[in-house]
Amino acid sequence: MAILDIEGLDLRYRTDRGPAEALSEVSLRVERGEAIGIVGESGCGKSTLLKAVMGVMPPNAAITAGAIRFEGRDLVAAGPEAWRRIRWKGVAMIAQSALNALNPVKRVDAQIAEAITTHESRTRAEVEARTRELLALVGVDPGRARDYPHQFSGGMRQRVLIAMALALRPPLLLADEPTTALDVIVQDQIFRRIGALRGELGFAMVLVTHDLALVIENCDRIAVMYGGLVVEEGPVAAIATASCHPYTLGLYNALSRLGQRRQPVSIPGRPPDPLAPPAGCRFAPRCPFAIERCHRERPVMQALSARHAARCLRAAEMNDLRPAAALPETWEGPQP
Amino acid sequence: MAFLLSFLGAVWKAPTGRFSLVLLALFLVAAILGPLVAPHDPMLRNYGPDHKLLRLAGPSWDHWLGTTLMGRDIASQMLHGARPALLVGGLTAFGTVAIGMNIGLVAGYFGGRTDDVLMRITDMFLGLPFLPFIIIVLSLTGRSLTTIVVAMTLVMWRSTARVIRAQVLSLREMPFVAAARITGASDLAIVYREIAPNVLPLALVNAAFALAWAIITEASIGFLGFGDPNSITWGSILYDAYASQTMYRAPWWVVPPGIAIMVLVSAVYFVGRAYEEVLNPRLRGI
Amino acid sequence: MTAYVLRRLAYMAITLFAMITLMFFMFRLLPGDPTATVISPALDEGAREAMRRRFGLDQPLLTQYLAYLRNLTVLDFGLSFRTSAPAWEMIELRLVNTLLLILPSMIAAYAIGAFGGALIAWHRGGKAEASVVLFATAMQSAPLFWLSMLAILVFSILLGWFPTGHIVTPGRFPGPSWRMYLTADFLHHLALPFLVNTLYQLCFPLLLMRSTMLSTIGEDYVELARMKGLTERRVLYGHAMRNSLLPLATTLPMILGWAVAGSVVIETVFSWPGLGLLMIEAISGSDYPVVQGAFLLIAVLTILGTFVADLLYGLLDPRITYR
Ligand SMILES: Nc1ncnc2c1ncn2[C@@H]1O[C@H](COP(=O)(O)OP(=O)(O)OP(=O)(O)O)[C@@H](O)[C@H]1O
Ligand SMILES: [Mg+2]
Numbered sequence: 001m002a003i004l005d006i007e008g009l010d011l012r013y014r015t016d017r018g019p020a021e022a023l024s025e026v027s028l029r030v031e032r033g034e035a036i037g038i039v040g041e042s043g044c045g046k047s048t049l050l051k052a053v054m055g056v057m058p059p060n061a062a063i064t065a066g067a068i069r070f071e072g073r074d075l076v077a078a079g080p081e082a083w084r085r086i087r088w089k090g091v092a093m094i095a096q097s098a099l100n101a102l103n104p105v106k107r108v109d110a111q112i113a114e115a116i117t118t119h120e121s122r123t124r125a126e127v128e129a130r131t132r133e134l135l136a137l138v139g140v141d142p143g144r145a146r147d148y149p150h151q152f153s154g155g156m157r158q159r160v161l162i163a164m165a166l167a168l169r170p171p172l173l174l175a176d177e178p179t180t181a182l183d184v185i186v187q188d189q190i191f192r193r194i195g196a197l198r199g200e201l202g203f204a205m206v207l208v209t210h211d212l213a214l215v216i217e218n219c220d221r222i223a224v225m226y227g228g229l230v231v232e233e234g235p236v237a238a239i240a241t242a243s244c245h246p247y248t249l250g251l252y253n254a255l256s257r258l259g260q261r262r263q264p265v266s267i268p269g270r271p272p273d274p275l276a277p278p279a280g281c282r283f284a285p286r287c288p289f290a291i292e293r294c295h296r297e298r299p300v301m302q303a304l305s306a307r308h309a310a311r312c313l314r315a316a317e318m319n320d321l322r323p324a325a326a327l328p329e330t331w332e333g334p335q336p
Numbered sequence: 337m338a339f340l341l342s343f344l345g346a347v348w349k350a351p352t353g354r355f356s357l358v359l360l361a362l363f364l365v366a367a368i369l370g371p372l373v374a375p376h377d378p379m380l381r382n383y384g385p386d387h388k389l390l391r392l393a394g395p396s397w398d399h400w401l402g403t404t405l406m407g408r409d410i411a412s413q414m415l416h417g418a419r420p421a422l423l424v425g426g427l428t429a430f431g432t433v434a435i436g437m438n439i440g441l442v443a444g445y446f447g448g449r450t451d452d453v454l455m456r457i458t459d460m461f462l463g464l465p466f467l468p469f470i471i472i473v474l475s476l477t478g479r480s481l482t483t484i485v486v487a488m489t490l491v492m493w494r495s496t497a498r499v500i501r502a503q504v505l506s507l508r509e510m511p512f513v514a515a516a517r518i519t520g521a522s523d524l525a526i527v528y529r530e531i532a533p534n535v536l537p538l539a540l541v542n543a544a545f546a547l548a549w550a551i552i553t554e555a556s557i558g559f560l561g562f563g564d565p566n567s568i569t570w571g572s573i574l575y576d577a578y579a580s581q582t583m584y585r586a587p588w589w590v591v592p593p594g595i596a597i598m599v600l601v602s603a604v605y606f607v608g609r610a611y612e613e614v615l616n617p618r619l620r621g622i
Numbered sequence: 623m624t625a626y627v628l629r630r631l632a633y634m635a636i637t638l639f640a641m642i643t644l645m646f647f648m649f650r651l652l653p654g655d656p657t658a659t660v661i662s663p664a665l666d667e668g669a670r671e672a673m674r675r676r677f678g679l680d681q682p683l684l685t686q687y688l689a690y691l692r693n694l695t696v697l698d699f700g701l702s703f704r705t706s707a708p709a710w711e712m713i714e715l716r717l718v719n720t721l722l723l724i725l726p727s728m729i730a731a732y733a734i735g736a737f738g739g740a741l742i743a744w745h746r747g748g749k750a751e752a753s754v755v756l757f758a759t760a761m762q763s764a765p766l767f768w769l770s771m772l773a774i775l776v777f778s779i780l781l782g783w784f785p786t787g788h789i790v791t792p793g794r795f796p797g798p799s800w801r802m803y804l805t806a807d808f809l810h811h812l813a814l815p816f817l818v819n820t821l822y823q824l825c826f827p828l829l830l831m832r833s834t835m836l837s838t839i840g841e842d843y844v845e846l847a848r849m850k851g852l853t854e855r856r857v858l859y860g861h862a863m864r865n866s867l868l869p870l871a872t873t874l875p876m877i878l879g880w881a882v883a884g885s886v887v888i889e890t891v892f893s894w895p896g897l898g899l900l901m902i903e904a905i906s907g908s909d910y911p912v913v914q915g916a917f918l919l920i921a922v923l924t925i926l927g928t929f930v931a932d933l934l935y936g937l938l939d940p941r942i943t944y945r
Contacts, residue, residue: 056848059747087851095846103843103861105868105939114860115850148940164850456633463637463925465882468901468917475905476648548763555765556887560902574768578891583771584779594768601763616837 001072003172003204004030004053004091009066011045011052013274020274022048023228026066027301032171035198035205037215037236039251040225041271046208047096049225050174053206054093055083070172089119092165093174094158096208101161102149108160109145115167134163138193155186162194169201176208191218212251216240221307224248227272227282230301234308244310244318246287249325267331281313288330289314289321343540346614353610356603363600367422370415375400378416378568381407392586402588405580410573414592417570421551421600424485428550431489433543436496437535443497444504445527455501461494467556474562481564484557488550496542503535537615544608548601555597570597627933634929641921642694646687649910699915702904709911712900715798717919719789720885720896722803727816728881731823736870738824739831740863743839755829762825766818766884770891773818784814787893815892823881827870834866841865871934878927882920 011023022045030036038046051057053068055075067074070090075083095101103111112134113127122130132142138159140152149157158178165173175194179187195218198205207219215222215236222239224232224247232245243249250267269286272278278285284294291314299313314321324330347353375398376382382390382403390407393399401410443454473487507513508531516530557563558571559578570593577583583590681689693700699709742751761769778786785791789811795802802808838844839862847861848854886898893899897916904912 051845054849056845084851084853087849089851093849095842095849097842100842101846103847103865105865107940114847114852114856118851118853118856150940456636459633459928460637460640462928463641463921465917465920465924466880467884467886468882468898468920471886471902471905472645472648472913472917552763552765556767559765559767560886560890561906571765574765574771578771584775587775590768590771590775594764594772597768598760598764602759605759605763612833 002029002069003032003071004028004206005067005069005072006049006053007067007069009049009052009068010064011048011057012062012064013058014060014062015275018275021228021277022061022274023052026225026228026230028223028230028233030172030204030206033202033204034221035207035219036221036223037219038206038208038223038225039210039212039215042210043271043274044225045228046225047176048228050093050176050206050208053091053174054087055080056087085119088115088165088170089168090170091172091174092168092170094161094165094176094178096176096180099154099157102157104149107146107148108152112145112160112164112167115164119168130167134167135160137166137197138163139189155182155190158182158186158190159193162190162197166197166201166203170203172204172206174206174208177210178207180210194218212254224251227277228274229282229311231283231312232310233301234304234310238305238308242308242319243322244304244308244315245283245312246289246314246318246321246325247283248310249322250331253326253328253331281311288325339536343537343611347607347610350610350613352606356606356610359599359603360607363418363422363603366415366418368419370418374409374412374415376409376412378408378413380409382409383407392582392589394586395588401592402586404573404576404589405582405586410589410592413568413573414570414596416568417573417593417596420481420564420567420569421554421597424481424488424554425547425551427485428488428492428554429543429547431485432492432496432546432550433539435489435493436542437500437532437539439493439497440500441504441527441532441535444501445508445523445531447505447508451501454497458494458497461491462498464491466491467553467560470553470557471560471562474557479562479564481567484554484564488553492546492549496539496546499542500535500539503538504531507531507534537611541608541612541615544604544611548604548608551597551601551604555593570594626936630929630932634925637925638922641925642691642918643687645914645917646690649914650683650686694918699918700911702912703909704904704907704912709915712912713897713915713919716895716897716900716916718803719894720882720889720898723812723815723819723888723894723896724881724885727819728823728878730820732827732870732874732877734820735824735827736831736863736867739828740835740858740866742828743832743835744858744862746836746839751832755832758825758828761822762829764822765887766822767887767891769822770815770818770888773814774891777814785811787811787891789895815888815894819881819884819888823877823884826877826880827873830873831866831870834869835862838862838866868935868939871931871938874927874931874934878924878931882923885920 006026006028009023009026010021013020013022026045026049028036028049038049040046048057048061052061052063057063063076066076068076070086073082075086102108109128109131112131116122116127116130131145135142135145140156140159140163144152149160152160162178178194179190182190191214194205197203205219207215209215219236221235222233223230224239224245226247232239232243232248239248240252243252247267254266267286272282272285278295280293280295280297281287281290281299284290287294294313297313299311299315301309301311302315303309304315310318312318344357347357382399384390384393390399390403391405393403393407395402399409399411401414403409404413439454439458443451443458469491470484470487473490474483477483477487513526513530516526521530554563554569555571555574558569559575561575561579563569563572563575573593574590577586577589690700697710699713701707702709702712705712738754742754745751774786778784790802790805790807791811794807843865844857844862847857852860882898885896886902888894889896889899890902897920901913901916901920904910904916
């Protein structure tokens with residue numbers, strides 16, 4: 001049984017200007033021990049998806065359809081109290097803005113201990129030993145457990161958050177851009193640490209990032225999101241070599257890979273307005289391969305192989321289109 | 337001026353802000369025209385058709401809000417009271433923000449010893465008990481609207497100064513200040529051209545709260561018997577009612593001045609808060 | 623930490639000293655010279671001279687000032703111009719009365735305001751929140767003396783539930799007596815001013831707490847607390863409210879200042895024999911030693927409040943270092 005199985009999830013935000021559809025028909029399966037990367041432009045709904053899995057949506061958000069199954073049990077149907085018990089024990093999360101995620105007026109050890117005691121009854125000594133062990137695990141001097149967050153550097157706070165996330169040995173870890181605020185060297189250290197911990201503890205991971213390279217290095221599978229939809233999903237290797245969605249191809253162009261003499265090419269145009277998404281394919285207005293049908297018809301997820309699927313009407317033709325997608329000229333062409 | 341318009345525009349967007357602005361406009365009209373449109377002379381003792389003094393007469397067509405123990409028309413007194421309330425409140429708010437903003441700007445920008453000295457002085461003023469201090473000053477210097485404004489300003493600038501200083505402390509570190517410094521702008525130019533416009537919104541919110549607080553305080557002073565003996569204020573109406581010992585028989589004498597103060601001050605608070613919500617949308621609870 | 627407390631204490635002493643000096647010279651130098659107003663012109667020259675000498679008003683200003691300072695150190699505020707009794711004796715009794723009214727009601731106001739504000743912010747966006755905000759703003763906008771008058775009108779005169787004023791039924795305790803405070807009669811008299819003052823004073827902390835909470839609720843650490851699976855109660859009390867109390871604590875001195883200012887008003891309306899009423903009575907009687915004494919004591923209360931709030935803030939917020 002998959003550890004996490006999201007099926008047909010729709011989520012809306014109430015805003016001053018009307019309802020905004022932040023997630024539509026999102027389906028995603030995460031198997032035990034697997035690492036899956038979610039990529040997509042800013043505002044495509046990555047954080048919204050992770051928060052929905054955690055069940056901590058802001059009050060103006062509502063799940064209007066779909067299921068979030070954790071170990072087979074639908075949390076949306078199970079209700080807030082059952083959901084609360086799964087949080088951190090079953091799924092833990094490293095939030096996007098790690099620098100402000102620690103409460104500034106509480107000691108670090110207390111904030112870790114709180115996560116433990118909420119779910120497990122432990123003696124003080126046990127909790128204290130566990131806290132120190134966790135800090136050592138992520139490479140923070142356990143002697144500083146009684147410090148306050150503002151006494152730590154950004155990288156150390158990030159490690160504290162990882163330690164906190166692992167406090168209950170959850171089988172699933174969600175990481176929302178865990179290193180965006182950090183410099184490249186620290187980012188590297190942290191990912192190596194996470195990789196080592198995963199090898200040791202074997203938890204599954206959902207990694208959200210703008211950075212395709214991070215996904216390629218750290219994950220087994222990729223899900224590409226665009227405008228609240230998952231537009232392509234599959235094993236890292238399949239997507240890297242045989243992506244069947246123009247948006248993914250565009251993202252790959254945008255990625256400047258070391259050792260390759262290619263200029264990064266960005267995708268012109270802007271992401272769709274969540275208040276009024278396009279009628280047909282949401283990517284059509286920016287897509288160099290869009291045909292008239294794309295502006296009319298909503299594509300559905302098409303299975304291309306056992307584990308690879310894409311949401312594109314022309315997915316089957318992609319083998320022929322792919323070479324053109326690699327050329328910068330294709331993306332510079334006149335856009336409507 | 338442009339700033340004032342943008343302020344009004346921002347407040348107008350919120351329904352409570354719009355409603356409050358309309359109320360404030362009504363009070364402003366009452367302050368300007370009140371004495372002209374008042375149906376009676378507020379100090380005149382009115383007599384009934386039977387030539388007897390109209391003592392504590394209830395509301396009627398001729399006297400909308402009834403009369404006082406001395407037979408004076410309460411509605412006319414109310415109309416006369418709007419002007420001193422807004423005048424005293426407005427002048428005090430202005431003085432408070434003028435002093436508080438300058439001290440906050442200078443202390444926050446220059447820091448160091450200047451900051452230390454100015455903040456020690458501010459702390460000292462913070463130790464002054466508000467109403468008792470004003471009353472003592474008034475009892476020593478004599479009672480007039482001017483002395484009331486001066487006495488209130490003297491104790492009210494202190495909190496504005498602190499708030500502005502805190503804001504300046506963080507603004508001072510902003511890139512645009514460094515940029516101005518590189519172009520060779522003098523300290524004074526930086527403080528008043530670069531930083532001051534950025535604290536203006538906060539100063540305005542403070543002015544609104546100072547206005548509200550000054551109106552209440554002026555009424556309290558009047559009620560305690562330290563008001564300007566030559567003007568009719570809502571506080572003095574209440575003082576007369578209280579001193580006459582008959583107010584509990586004449587609710588129409590006691591209720592209107594308090595309601596007027598409450599509505600006016602609430603409107604000022606709501607305008608201030610509507611503006612705060614524009615500055616900080618989280619306050620709207622989204 | 624100790625050094626910090628000591629320095630704050632030193633500041634407090636300096637502030638107090640400045641206040642005493644200011645008061646002394648204000649009374650001597652401002653237009654209303656006590657020798658002119660207190661000592662009635664009706665007295666003949668000899669009697670006036672004798673009186674001047676008796677109150678030390680014939681000495682040079684500096685001598686008077688030094689004597690005044692020296693006397694203050696032993697709580698000697700001088701003799702009342704009116705009763706000729708030591709001013710401190712009159713003040714001391716009144717201080718207890720003021721504290722008994724103001725302190726419990728401020729504690730109640732602060733506690734209710736903090737909880738109430740936190741709760742309406744937590745359950746934001748409903749009709750309940752809007753009505754509480756409207757009600758609190760209206761209360762805060764009304765003058766306290768007027769609310770007191772209305773309360774007397776409704777609860778004492780119309781309903782007859784409470785006495786209209788005084789600390790105990792007049793005539794029941796002819797002289798000052800500690801037993802007075804132990805009677806049900808005292809509590810009965812305390813109830814209405816206590817309730818009015820509490821209701822009025824809780825509006826400010828309530829509204830401030832609400833707006834602080836609204837900012838805090840959106841903070842990432844509150845979200846993390848929820849992600850950790852803490853119960854909503856623990857997120858509310860342990861994180862959101864805990865952190866929102868900080869800004870509220872910094873306003874404590876201001877609130878205390880207002881409360882003391884409010885005491886002048888509420889004591890006047892309820893004829894409550896406290897410091898505020900004493901001050902007003904003494905001013906109308908030009909009894910300056912008593913006025914000064916009462917004022918200084920009120921100022922000491924305010925300054926003490928500032929001091930406590932500073933310490934409290936330092937305790938609550940670890941980011942504040944005791945420099
Ligand atoms: N509380 C909210 N109320 C209304 N709209 C929201 C809210 N939070 C997010 N949105 C909208 O939902 C969409 C998805 O936002 P989300 O934060 O999930 O994006 P993201 O993919 O995580 O972006 P980023 O990469 O910048 O973190 C955006 O259009 C955003 O404006
Ligand atoms: Mg995000």
